[in-house]
Amino acid sequence: MQLSRTEQNYLKAIYMIGALSSETIGASTNSIAMRIETRPASVSDMVRRLSEKGLVNHNRYRGVTLTECGLQQALVIVRRHRLWEHFLVHVLGFRWDEIHEIAEELEHVSHPELIARLDAFLGNPTEDPHGELIPGAQLQMPHRPTESMHSLPPGAQARVVCVDEGSDGLLKYLDEIELRPGAIFTVVSVEHFDQSMRIRRVDESVWRITREVSNSVQVERMGS
Ligand SMILES: [Zn+2]
Known part of the structure; x- marks a missing residue:
């Protein structure tokens, strides 16, 4: 599925808020607006678009949650982001406070073979420099209670x-x-x-x- 950079950022934001389909409470329009740094009205438009594509469910009372397909797409972005952060620290020698903004750009480079080779080159790391889990190639995300x-x-x-x-x-x-x-x-x-x-x-x-x-x-x- 071809998604725009903005659509990818929304899916990742909803994922980071923790609005999975298994959760009873989804993401509110305001919480998404805060993460994306945009107006709630723009969020409503984009949520409608993502809902038409089958990537999110929007319930007036429950809020916005990712569908199974939306979750897979979000994990693709999260995986790229965290692999690039690992690369930036451990290969290029950036400090951990310098990498997030760069990874925000790199996560949108979508060549699948590039990410597979990056993962292999890094030795299939399981955590990024901040300690966050990196989803595996099959987009599996282990549960880790903290x-x-x-x-x-x-x-x-x-x-x-x-x-x-x-x-x-x-x-x-x-x-x-x-x-x-x-x-x-x-x-x-x-x-x-x-x-x-x-x-x-x-x-x-x-x-x-x-x-x-x-x-x-x-x-x-x-x-x-
Ligand atoms: Zn980051």
């Missing part, structure tokens, strides 16, 4: 799984404090006033983490 770092109670030990790539400033900061995928820490305390937390790293150093940062980090709990 939770937001900010939901951890004092005493919990956790490992960073992936981080929100949305803000370059945040990524730079996470790099500085070495809170990258794989980092292990224990929550020492959570401040009631502003939900900031203090965490202890394996090297015994203690860091204060703001709510804004802990909201942008996905973790898996260890031990318990």
